[in-house]
Amino acid sequence: YLNLFVLPRNLGLVTGPDGTVRLMPGLVRIPDVAFTSWDRLPGRGYPTDPIPDLAPDLAVEVLSTSNTDAEMLRKRHDYFNANVRLVWEFDPDARTVTVYTSPTQDTVLDETMTLDGGLVLPGFTLSVRDFFAELDRHG
Numbered sequence: 580y581l582n583l584f585v586l587p588r589n590l591g592l593v594t595g596p597d598g599t600v601r602l603m604p605g606l607v608r609i610p611d612v613a614f615t616s617w618d619r620l621p622g623r624g625y626p627t628d629p630i631p632d633l634a635p636d637l638a639v640e641v642l643s644t645s646n647t648d649a650e651m652l653r654k655r656h657d658y659f660n661a662n663v664r665l666v667w668e669f670d671p672d673a674r675t676v677t678v679y680t681s682p683t684q685d686t687v688l689d690e691t692m693t694l695d696g697g698l699v700l701p702g703f704t705l706s707v708r709d710f711f712a713e714l715d716r717h718g
Contacts (some may be wrong), residue, residue, distance in 0.1 A: 584703045591616040601632045602661035612639035634661035636699045641669045655682040665699045674711050
């Protein structure tokens, strides 16, 4: 969904679970999905380093049963301390998306609501119901 929005507008890069980033020295994270605007990319181009030193604008985490609340809070602190602007946590079991604008400031969206890109991706919208329905189709 992010690629369908980002690519035609040439806004930056969307990476998947292979998009490892070094948020700061000694701290590497691998968000499930991330969006990084061209302005955050050195030389406004694709990183050539396998683990680039950068913080995405948006980090997306998909919760699994192995994730603890403490672990996710630590990840959010890491992201926001590195100047990530927005974090989305998708919870497939609860079928919710929690939108974080700081490590502890959040809005929980259920299937009756629409996720939007806020100031990071103005104009991006996604029905939470449609997102989870798509996941259901792919098992």
